[in-house]
Each structure stands twice: as structure tokens, then as C-alpha cells.
Amino acid sequence: MVDRANRPSALSAPSAAAPGPQVDITGSGASSKVTATLPSGESVEILLYGATVISWKSNGGKTENLxxxxxxxxxxxxxxxxxxxVVFPVFGPPPKSGHATSSLPQHGFARTSRWEFLGKATSEDALDSSSVKLDFGLYSSNVSPEARKAWPLDFGLVYSVTLAKDSLQTVVNVRNEGESSFEFQMLLHTYLKVKDISKVSINGLLGVEYVDKVLDASTHKQSDPSVTITGEVDRIYASIPQTTTTVLEDGTPRFDVVRDNLQDTVVWNPWKEKAASMADFSPDGAFTEMVCVEVGAVKGWQKLEKGEVFEGGQTIKSLL
Known part of the structure; x- marks a missing residue:
């Protein structure tokens, strides 16, 4: 065979684009939700009512973490x-009087407002389909008249939820869009799913002062390396030096909760009696299958002047 010096190279078929994350909007009205699924199977579901994350599955979509x-x-x-x-602009019962949030209901209005879905963003690398970011917005112009009357301040919230293969990041951006300053608190009220609360321990809080709401809001210092739960727990750990709190099950790390620009963490489990008193806490005995590790800025107040922005959030890592 004669070897041609300038023969054309073999033609190769163009490679198909790698599948990207899938984002769907389903339902209508207050029941509308956004679902994102990675090609590897992990998924997250966010209800537009409250921009509440109601499901986060890792491990190829097999393991529910919430x-x-x-x-x-x-x-x-x-x-x-x-x-x-999402708790904003006040955590827990508001101050009885003398504060801008005093007329608000417990935990404010963000969790009971309908948010706007602002869209999705994927990695700058078009071939990287390992994460997807979903943005949601809530503004003073689209809260209920009751919320607007109770807290007549101009603000903008953008809530970003980023799903990756083994983690979920949730970040709140607060902007003062008015002429006067305002104070606020915010919290991400995360309910983590566990197998047996009696085998759960929480590390990363040693030496931290906390307010124990079960013991008449008295102040204590965490003296044990691990927080264990054998009854009702409702504690506010403030000014935590370490950024990571680890939830272990039977001595094995299950979740890392990594705070970003937030100094406080609430640990909560209602236990049997309080759970039974909540009409929407079900099934019976479910308190043994959950623990709340809630990052936030709730000890004192964050203050924003005109045009200023505050941003804080968390990354939860599933360690299965």
C-alpha cells in the first residue's frame, strides 16, 4: 500500500455532551416546589413556601438526610x-416591646412567605455536572401585608441552595434596601435525620457557653467533649470558635455541619412529651429519629446600615 504523506485524518464523531443536573418546578400556588437532581442521583427539593428544603438525598439518591x-x-x-x-428576622419569640420585631410572630415571616425562584447556576466548566446552585428571593415588596405592617423595613433576601454529590450548602444573603438601619436575627432550622437518638453524639462544642432554654434560660458551659441527648434539649451555643460541628451515630461520624460567617448553633430535640404536644409532629416516637443542629446569628442582633449586606450559611456534609 502506498503511504500518502498528506492523507486526511480519520473522522471522529463529536462526543455527546455530558448530562447535566436536572431542575424541575412542580405543583402550583403554595404547594409549588423546585427539585434538582444530579446525574449521579443525588437530589434536593425546595418548597417555594418558606424556601424550605424538604428533602436532601445523597449516596446516589438512596439516603435521605433530612x-x-x-x-x-x-x-x-x-x-x-x-x-x-429559614428563620428571619427574629429567632424564637420576639422581644415583648421596644424592638422593631416585637409585633412579629415567633421565628419571623421568612418561613411562612412565598419566595420567588430566581433560577439555577451550574459549574463554569460545562463538562462538570457535579453540582447545581438554586437561588430564591424574598423582598419587602412581596411579603404579606401583615408581615409588612409588623416589620415595615425595606430588605432583600437571596437564599442559595447548592447541591453537590456529598453535601448541601445553604446560604442567606440579607441586604438593607431602605434609608434607615435595621437589626435582625437569622437561623437555618435544620432537622437532621438519624436512626436512633440514644446513639447520637455531637462534637465540636466543648468549652462553649450556652443558654439552656429547658433550664429557665440559664447559662452553662459545655464541659463534656460530646453533647448527648437523653431528654428534651433546647440550647443556644454562642460564639463558637470551631467552624465544624460533627454529628456522630454510634461513634461513627454521620454529618459535618460547617458554619460560614455564623457564630451560633442551636441544638434541639423536643423529646417525648413536647413532641406529643405538637399536632404536626408525627409519627409517635419520631423524636428518636431526628436532631436539630441549627446554625445562625441569634445571640444578640446583626445591624445593617443603608445598602449594607450580610451573608452567612452552612455546608452540611453527609459522611456515609
Whole structure:
């Protein structure tokens, strides 16, 4: 065979583009939700009511990481019991008087407002389909008249939820869009799903002062390396030096909760009696299958002047 010096190279078929994350919007009205699924199977579901994350599955979509009550209201009739509700602009019962939030309901209005889906963003590398970011917005112009009357301040919130193969990042961006300053608190009320609360321990809080709301809001210092739960727990750990709190099951790390620009963490489990008193906490005994590790800025107040922005959030890593 004669070898031609300038013969054409073999033609190769163009490679098909790698499949990217899939994002769907389903439902209508207060029941609308956004679902994102990675090509590898991991998924997240966010209800537009409250921008509440109601499901996060890792391990190829096989492992649910968030606890959601069987009686959670997903129709916009009340705040969702479970998942990750967004608390803003006040945590817990508001001050009785003399503060801008005093007329608000417990935990404010963000978790009971309908948010706007602002769209998705994927990696700058078009071939990288390993994560997807979903943005949601809430503004003073589209909260309810009741919320606007109770807290007549101009603000903008952007909530970013980023799903990766083994982690979920949730970040709140708060902007003061008015002429006067305002104070606020914020919290990500995360309900983590566990197998048996009696075998759960929480590390990363040693030496930290906390307010124990079960013991008349008295102040204590965490003296044990691990927090264990054998009854009702409702503690606010403040000014935590370490950024990572680890939830272990039977001595094996299950979750890392990594705070970003947030100094406080609430640890909560209602235990049997309080769980039984909540109409939307179900099934019976479900308190043994959940623990709340809630990052936030709740000890004192964050203050924003005109045009200023505050941003804080968390990355939860599934360690299975």
C-alpha cells in the first residue's frame, strides 16, 4: 500500500455532551416546589413556601438526610415541621416591646412567605455536572401585608441552595434596601435525620457557653467533649470558635455541619412529651429519629446600615 504523506485524518464523531443536573418546578400556588437532581442521583427539593428544603438525598439518591414530619403542612397553611426552615428576622419569640420585631410572630415571616425562584447556576466548566446552585428571593415588596405592617423595613433576601454529590450548602444573603438601619436575627432550622437518638453524639462544642432554654434560660458551659441527648434539649451555643460541628451515630461520624460567617448553633430535640404536644409532629416516637443542629446569628442582633449586606450559611456534609 502506498503511504500518502498528506492523507486526511480519520473522522471522529463529536462526543455527546455530558448530562447535566436536572431542575424541575412542580405543583402550583403554595404547594409549588423546585427539585434538582444530579446525574449521579443525588437530589434536593425546595418548597417555594418558606424556601424550605424538604428533602436532601445523597449516596446516589438512596439516603435521605433530612427529617420531615409525616404531618408536615406542605400546602402553605403553616410553617413546615422538618427539613430546613429559614428563620428571619427574629429567632424564637420576639422581644415583648421596644424592638422593631416585637409585633412579629415567633421565628419571623421568612418561613411562612412565598419566595420567588430566581433560577439555577451550574459549574463554569460545562463538562462538570457535579453540582447545581438554586437561588430564591424574598423582598419587602412581596411579603404579606401583615408581615409588612409588623416589620415595615425595606430588605432583600437571596437564599442559595447548592447541591453537590456529598453535601448541601445553604446560604442567606440579607441586604438593607431602605434609608434607615435595621437589626435582625437569622437561623437555618435544620432537622437532621438519624436512626436512633440514644446513639447520637455531637462534637465540636466543648468549652462553649450556652443558654439552656429547658433550664429557665440559664447559662452553662459545655464541659463534656460530646453533647448527648437523653431528654428534651433546647440550647443556644454562642460564639463558637470551631467552624465544624460533627454529628456522630454510634461513634461513627454521620454529618459535618460547617458554619460560614455564623457564630451560633442551636441544638434541639423536643423529646417525648413536647413532641406529643405538637399536632404536626408525627409519627409517635419520631423524636428518636431526628436532631436539630441549627446554625445562625441569634445571640444578640446583626445591624445593617443603608445598602449594607450580610451573608452567612452552612455546608452540611453527609459522611456515609
Amino acid at each position: 427529617w420531615l414530619s409525616e404531618k408536615a403542612a406542605l400546602d402553605g397553611s403553616k410553617a413546615v415541621r422538618g427539613g430546613i426552615p
